[in-house]
Amino acid sequence: MAIQIIKKGIADTIQDIGRYGYQHLGIQANGFLDYQSARLANYILGNPVNAAVFEIHFPASSFCFTRNYTICITGANFVPLLNEKSIAINTPIEVKQNDILQFLKPIEGRVSYIAIQGKIKEEAWLNSHSYFANSIQKDALFEWEASSSISNKFLKNSSNQIQVFKGKTETIQEIHSLIFSTGPIQFIPGPAWKDLTEASQKAFLSTEYHIGMQANRMGYPLKGALLQLNKPNQYLSAAVTRGTLQLLPNGELMVLMADHQTIGGYANLGQIILVDLPRLAQASNQTSIHFMETTIDTAHKLYQQIEKKFIHRS
Numbered sequence: 001m002a003i004q005i006i007k008k009g010i011a012d013t014i015q016d017i018g019r020y021g022y023q024h025l026g027i028q029a030n031g032f033l034d035y036q037s038a039r040l041a042n043y044i045l046g047n048p049v050n051a052a053v054f055e056i057h058f059p060a061s062s063f064c065f066t067r068n069y070t071i072c073i074t075g076a077n078f079v080p081l082l083n084e085k086s087i088a089i090n091t092p093i094e095v096k097q098n099d100i101l102q103f104l105k106p107i108e109g110r111v112s113y114i115a116i117q118g119k120i121k122e123e124a125w126l127n128s129h130s131y132f133a134n135s136i137q138k139d140a141l142f143e144w145e146a147s148s149s150i151s152n153k154f155l156k157n158s159s160n161q162i163q164v165f166k167g168k169t170e171t172i173q174e175i176h177s178l179i180f181s182t183g184p185i186q187f188i189p190g191p192a193w194k195d196l197t198e199a200s201q202k203a204f205l206s207t208e209y210h211i212g213m214q215a216n217r218m219g220y221p222l223k224g225a226l227l228q229l230n231k232p233n234q235y236l237s238a239a240v241t242r243g244t245l246q247l248l249p250n251g252e253l254m255v256l257m258a259d260h261q262t263i264g265g266y267a268n269l270g271q272i273i274l275v276d277l278p279r280l281a282q283a284s285n286q287t288s289i290h291f292m293e294t295t296i297d298t299a300h301k302l303y304q305q306i307e308k309k310f311i312h313r314s
Contacts, residue, residue, distance in 0.1 A: 081104055243277050
């Protein structure tokens with residue numbers, strides 16, 4: 001009994017929080033592109049928030065369920081259809097044997113997540129199920145097993161629709177609104193920020209940027225004002241992470257994302273703070289992006305505020 005892929009998507013994968021602690025060996029961490037949406041799906045179902053989920057890009061895969069499951073879809077709204085009928089996102093959905101899940105069209109966002117209540121029945125590699133350099137193929141089979149620590153009971157209304165507890169409903173709305181909010185993306189200046197010309201610093205902080213068409217899980221190219229260094233400089237290769245802002249030789253910018261390389265030699269202009277990365281991950285090519293300088297202390301405080309929202313409430 002399993003979940004079968006009946007149509008292959010463009011770049012769909014299995015992702016969890018990622019495999020950390022191996023970057024010094026040249027092994028990428030990988031993991032959720034939008035960690036807040038992925039964790040939200042697990043949170044709604046009562047799973048461990050960092051558990052494995054399907055990460056979906058459009059055009060998306062189609063799924064056939066060969067047994068009953070409870071699922072939750074979060075992140076981008078690709079108009080999910082269960083047996084050709086529209087279903088809600090950000091809420092538990094019961095699926096039955098032979099049900100078909102498809103996605104019609106992108107309405108909002110770039111990345112969607114499907115959590116399955118329970119635990120993926122698949123061997124982890126270096127403590128993670130996250131894919132790298134491969135994607136889900138047609139006819140692939142996946143299975144989730146019930147976890148004894150997870151309750152399968154949800155409240156239902158008079159129409160037999162699954163309801164979530166009030167405390168969770170408030171958290172769901174807060175997290176979703178935050179991910180799709182507008183406003184500047186906050187960054188902490190990096191070692192090469194001071195090497196930019198004053199005009200380039202001002203341009204970066206005042207110019208509208210857009211995500212380039214070549215965006216993928218490795219990095220998002222930014223299209224906007226070209227930036228210049230005070231003088232040509234050779235930088236030693238150094239560790240990078242998701243959210244690192246690199247200045248390319250042609251003056252364009254690249255934001256490293258979940259499948260980033262382990263080291264980089266381009267000018268490191270700064271680091272996008274972790275709580276703002278999901279907003280960037282979900283931005284479309286038409287989304288206007290502005291940047292704002294912030295501090296490490298602010299980044300820590302904002303991250304702690306988000307983490308508190310994922311604490312399970314009874």
